[in-house]
Amino acid sequence: MIDLSKLTIQTAHEFLVKGDFTARELAQAYLDAVAAKDGGKNGENGIGAYLGVYDDVLAQADVAQKLIEAERAGGPTYPLAGIPLAVKDNILIEGKPAQSASKILEGYIAPYDATAIKKLKEAGAVFIGRANMDEFAMGGSTENSAYQTTKNPHDLSRVAGGSSGGSAAAVAADMALGALGSDTGGSVRQPASYCGVVGLKPTYGSISRYGLMAMGSSLDVIGPIAKSVGDVEILFNAMKGKDAFDGTSIDVEEYRSGAIKDDTTGKKPVIGVPRAFLVGDGIDTDVMKAFDASIARFKELGYEVKDIELPNIGYSLAVYYVVMPAEVSSNLARFDGVKYGAYKEGATGIEDYFETRGEYFGREARRRVMLGTYVLSSGYYDAYYNKANAVRDLIKADFAKAFSPEGFGVDAIITPTAPAVAFKVGEKVSDPVSMYLEDIFTVTANLVGVPAISLPAGHKEVDGKRMPIGMQLTSAHGREDVLFALGKDLLGEKAA
Numbered sequence: 001m002i003d004l005s006k007l008t009i010q011t012a013h014e015f016l017v018k019g020d021f022t023a024r025e026l027a028q029a030y031l032d033a034v035a036a037k038d039g040g041k042n043g044e045n046g047i048g049a050y051l052g053v054y055d056d057v058l059a060q061a062d063v064a065q066k067l068i069e070a071e072r073a074g075g076p077t078y079p080l081a082g083i084p085l086a087v088k089d090n091i092l093i094e095g096k097p098a099q100s101a102s103k104i105l106e107g108y109i110a111p112y113d114a115t116a117i118k119k120l121k122e123a124g125a126v127f128i129g130r131a132n133m134d135e136f137a138m139g140g141s142t143e144n145s146a147y148q149t150t151k152n153p154h155d156l157s158r159v160a161g162g163s164s165g166g167s168a169a170a171v172a173a174d175m176a177l178g179a180l181g182s183d184t185g186g187s188v189r190q191p192a193s194y195c196g197v198v199g200l201k202p203t204y205g206s207i208s209r210y211g212l213m214a215m216g217s218s219l220d221v222i223g224p225i226a227k228s229v230g231d232v233e234i235l236f237n238a239m240k241g242k243d244a245f246d247g248t249s250i251d252v253e254e255y256r257s258g259a260i261k262d263d264t265t266g267k268k269p270v271i272g273v274p275r276a277f278l279v280g281d282g283i284d285t286d287v288m289k290a291f292d293a294s295i296a297r298f299k300e301l302g303y304e305v306k307d308i309e310l311p312n313i314g315y316s317l318a319v320y321y322v323v324m325p326a327e328v329s330s331n332l333a334r335f336d337g338v339k340y341g342a343y344k345e346g347a348t349g350i351e352d353y354f355e356t357r358g359e360y361f362g363r364e365a366r367r368r369v370m371l372g373t374y375v376l377s378s379g380y381y382d383a384y385y386n387k388a389n390a391v392r393d394l395i396k397a398d399f400a401k402a403f404s405p406e407g408f409g410v411d412a413i414i415t416p417t418a419p420a421v422a423f424k425v426g427e428k429v430s431d432p433v434s435m436y437l438e439d440i441f442t443v444t445a446n447l448v449g450v451p452a453i454s455l456p457a458g459h460k461e462v463d464g465k466r467m468p469i470g471m472q473l474t475s476a477h478g479r480e481d482v483l484f485a486l487g488k489d490l491l492g493e494k495a496a
């Protein structure tokens with residue numbers, strides 16, 4: 001019996017190379033865990049992290065075993081060979097269903113691999129199945145999935161967060177060693193925080209968006225979820241890089257000026273606290289206690305922590321909820337019933353379009369298409385869309401000032417990831433605005449394009465359950481290295 005609760009990607013790799021178990025045995029152990037805990041079709045009797053498990057998992061593991069044997073024979077290192085991963089349902093794997101948890105893509109089979117998937121395949125990763133999500137990544141609880149709600153492994157009466165809730169729950173419940181999510185306004189970090197695992201929203205463009213179904217194209221990025229910072233780093237390194245298929249993709253290293261401070265100067269990086277953003281009664285007191293404890297820990301570790309100002313950060317949520325639906329309304333226009341997925345016939349060609357979209361898009365998707373169309377319509381374009389973009393520039397300037405040596409000169413900014421712990425299933429479904437408020441701390445990194453990581457940093461006791469609390473660190477463009485170093489320090493992981 002392999003004890004999955006103790007494994008990380010790093011330790012599993014060591015065991016695989018030593019021959020303690022094979023990739024097939026490891027894959028089988030995860031398939032057994034899914035069968036035992038996930039609750040079957042639509043996840044009714046369990047966690048509900050997976051929309052489907054692939055039928056070729058063991059065959060994938062056999063292919064990976066060859067890389068492991070090559071490494072054992074003295075060849076190159078393959079840190080992800082044989083590592084079982086869950087993949088969010090909006091990321092394409094050739095020949096496999098991908099639906100963004102939407103009825104409108106019922107029956108759709110991906111015709112090609114996303115670039116991130118192609119790279120992971122080359123690295124020998126094993127894909128277990130499609131992780132549940134909010135439809136087209138819109139939401140913060142997976143309750144907008146057209147198929148099922150993913151439950152929090154720490155308390156099945158609570159949500160796993162979203163939109164990458166299936167990915168985070170799969171990792172937290174040891175039904176995958178790592179997972180891919182996508183993050184447009186917090187969808188990797190918030191579920192990671194709710195489920196007590198690590199989630200990275202990388203620098204915009206650092207991982208190609210080719211083969212990721214578009215939600216808000218100026219905000220979207222694929223991000224890894226895993227049990228440790230070191231594991232998240234391995235996944236990020238395997239997927240990152242400039243890609244000819246995505247004109248917005250970049251090589252993060254080109255954005256790095258200089259090593260992490262500690263390496264060269266002996267001085268630790270400086271951490272900024274946007275104090276004015278953290279007052280008020282919207283934040284749970286236990287979350288604030290965990291936040292203060294994380295700051296105290298960083299100080300103990302020798303970091304300088306200082307207050308900074310981000311004067312326009314308070315507008316982030318309003319800006320996000322204008323820019324994002326505008327982009328959603330245009331990106332979702334392609335789902336017309338003609339090219340992919342479900343189709344409902346109407347009286348005329350144009351009626352087909354209305355019938356199909358009216359029937360197969362869920363409420364939240366329709367709400368955002370309408371909001372986005374409204375803010376882009378001729379009478380309101382300047383008042384909403386252009387205004388939001390102008391304020392987005394001010395927020396970017398605030399962050400540039402925070403990270404610049406001429407400004408506050410900090411290397412990272414710390415906030416909680418979410419204002420509270422995971423809420424109850426059903427608690428916020430009839431109140432979209434209260435759901436949107438959960439995104440208060442996460443949307444800024446997407447608006448600015450900078451990387452941010454959520455780290456498990458404490459618990460709150462509720463109803464006899466220990467619900468995880470997450471802390472978010474944000475750094476400058478391309479400085480994932482800073483997030484990994486600080487994250488490992490905070491969690492007490494040995495630097496790899």
Ligand code: GLN
Nearest residue numbers: 137139183184185186187
């Ligand atoms: N919860 C946010 C929203 O509903 C974030 C979604 C995301 O990052 N995909 O838009």
